[in-house]
Amino acid sequence: MSMRPQTHPTALFAVDGLLTEEERDIRQAVRRLCADQVRPNLARWFEEGRLPAHELAREFGALGLLGMHLEGYGCAGLGAVSYGLACLELEAADSGVRSLVSVQGSLAMYAIWRYGSEEQKKEWLPAMAAGESIGCFGLTEPDFGSDPAGMRTRARRDGDDWVLDGTKMWITNGSIADIAVVWAQTDEGIRGFLVPAGTPGFTANDIEGKLSLRASVTSELVLDGVRLPGSALLPGARGLGGPLGCLNEARFGIIFGVLGAALDCLETTISYASDREIFARPLASFQLTQQKLADMVLELGKGLLLAVHLGRLKEAGSLTSDQVSVGKLNNVREALDIARTCRTVLGANGVTLEYPVIRHAANLESVLTYEGTSEIHTLVIGRALTGHSAFA
Template identity: 75%
Template sequence: MATAATQSRTALELFGMDGLLSEEERAIQETVRRFCDDRVRPHLAEWFDKGTLPARELARELGKLGVLGMHLEGYGCAGTSATAYGLACLELEAADSGIRSLVSVQGSLAMQAIRAHGSDEQKEEWLPRMAAGEAIGCFGLTEPDHGSNPGGMRTTARRDGGDWVLNGTKMWITNGSIADVAVVWARTEEGVRGFVVPAGTPGFSAPEIKQKLSLRASVTSELVLDSVRLPSSAMLPEGIGLRAPLGCLNEARFGIVFGALGAARDCLEAATAYAIDREVFDRPLAGFQLTQQKLADMALELGKGMLLALHLGRLKDSGDLHPDQVSLGKLNNVREAIRIARECRTILGANGISLEYPVMRHAGNLESVLTYEGTSEVHTLIIGQALTGLPAFR
C-alpha cells in the first residue's frame, strides 16, 4: 500500500544547522550563494567543458562582493570572522572548486602572505587593489619535484649588490598566468624567504597548464624564474623560514574544510532531486530502500562534516585553533566529500557523467582538492604525530 509523502528536508536542515549560525553569518552565506546562482552556475558547464574561466572579470565582481581577503583586517578587507569566511568558501565551492580556489589563493595565500609578512609599503601597494579584485595574486611554493616536501625546494634567491636574483620553477600555481603579482618562496643563504614578484618583471613568465581533467574552470600555471632581478624591497621582511609559507597554507586549508562540504552538498541536493523525479519500475527512484540508505548515509557524513567545520571555525575565531586540528578537518571533510560525490553519481546512473548535472564535475575537482595543500597521507601523518608525539614523515 502506498503511503503519503511527508515534507522533505535537506541534510543540513535535518541537522538544524542554521540554528548554529549568527544572523550575520547566515546573511553572508546567502549573499554568496545568490551570487553563485546568478553569476556562476549558469556558465559552469561551458567553462568546465572548454577549460576556461573569465577570472579577471570574476575577480572584480568578487571584490565588489567583498569576499577577497574578507577575513583579513584593514586595507579594504572586510575583517569578517573565520567562520563567515568558511561559509563563503562553502558556497563558492558548491558552485565549483575552481571558483573557491580563485578566492582562497587570492585571500588566504597571496594576500595573507603580504598582510602577515610584508612591509608597510608592500601592503599599501597591493592589498587594497587585491581586495577590490583589481589586482590578482598567486602563491609560488610547490615545485615540479617538491610538493609534499617544500623543504626540498630548488628555487634560489641570491644577493647581487643591493638586488636579489631569483632562479627556479614553481608548478600547479592557481591564478599564475593572470596574476599581477606572485608571492614566490626561494632558498637563500639565510634560509627560505618570500618575495613579491610583479608580473612583467624581466625573466618571469607563467605559462598556463592545459589538458587538465580536474579544476578545468580554473587557471593553473607554471611559474618560471630565469634570473629575475628584484630590488631588496621585494623581499617580505617578516617571512622567515618555511614556517611563513606553511602558515599561509594553513589559512587556505581552513577554507577547504568548509569548501569541500559545499561540493558535497551540491552533489547530494542534485542526487536527491533526481531520485525523487526519476521513475524506475513505475515508482520514484527515491522510494526504494537502497536509494534511501545511500541518501541517509551521505546526509550523516555531510552533517557530521559540517559540525566539525563549524567547531573548527569557532576555535579559530577564539584564537584556539591549532594546525593539526585543521588537518583533522581537511582530511575528514575532503575524504567524505569525494565519497559523497562518487555515491551520488551512482544514483544518477549514466546521467551522472553529463555536465547537465554537477556531480561528475565536483567529483573530478575533488580529486585535486584531495591532494593539494596537503595530501591525505600528509594530514594523516600530522594527526598521527599529534597522537603519538612521533613524526613518521621519513
C-alpha cells in the same frame, strides 16, 4: 504510497541555529551571486577549460569576499565562520571558483598581510581586495610538493638586489596574476618575495590537459635570472613557517568549501531520485537509494558541525594546525565519497555535464591532493597522537 514533506539535508543537524544572523546573510549573499553570475556558465567553462577570472574577481571584490577575513587595507575583517560559509557557497558552484578566492585571499593576500612591510601592504592589498589585482602563490615545485623544504628555487643577493632562479608548478592563477608570492632558498633560509608580472625573466605558462579543476587557471612559473629590488622581500617571513602559515589559512577554507560541493551533489541527487521513475515508482522510494542518501547526509552533517566548531576555535585564536589537518582530511575525503556515491544514483546521467556531480567529483580529486595530501594530513594526525614523526 505515503508521502511526507522533504527535509533539507542540513536541517537534520540544525546547523543554522549555530550561526549568527550576519553569517547567514553572508552565506545568502554569496549564494545569490553564484546563482546569478557563476552557475549558469559553469558547465561551459569546465568543458572549455577556462574561467573569466578577472571579471569574477571584480564581482567578488565588490561583495567583499577577497581577503574577507583580514583586517584593514580594504578588507572586510569578518569572522572565520563567515569566510568558511562563503567558501562553502563558492565551492557548491565549483571548486575552481572557490580556489580563485582562496588563493587570492588566504595565500597571496594573507602572505602580504601577515609577513609584508607596510609599504607592500598599502601597495597591493587594497587593489587585491577590490579584485583589481590578482595574486598567486609560488611554493610547489615539479619535484617538491609534499616536501617544500627541499625546493630548488634559489634567491641570491647581488648588491642591494635579489636574483631568483627556479621553477614553480601547479600554481593557481599563475598566468593571470599581477603579483606572485614566490618562496625561495637563500643563505638565510627560505624567504618570500613579491614578483610583479612582467618582470624580466619571469614567465607563467598555463598547464593544459587537466581533467580536474578545468574552470581554473593553473600554471607553471619560470624564474630565469629575475632581478628584484631589496624591497621585494617579505620581511616578516623567515623559514618554512612562512609559507606553511599561509597554507594553514587556505586549508581552513577548504574544510568548509568541499562541503559545498558535497551538498550540491546531494541536493541534485535527491531531486533526481525523486523525479526518476524505475519499475513504476520513484527511485527515491527504494531502500538501497535511501540507505545511500542517509549515509551521505550523516557524513555531510558531521563535516558541517566539525567545520563550524573549528571556525569558532579559529575566531577564539585557539585553532591548531593539527586540528586543521583533521578538518581537511575528513571533509575532503567524505565530500569525494559523497560525490562518487551520488554519481551511482544518477547512473549514466551522472557522467554528463547536464548535472554537476561528475564535475564536482573530478574537482575533488585535486582538492584531495593540494595544500597537503590526504597521506600528509594522516601523518600529521598520527604524529599528534603518538608523538612520533613518520616523516623522513
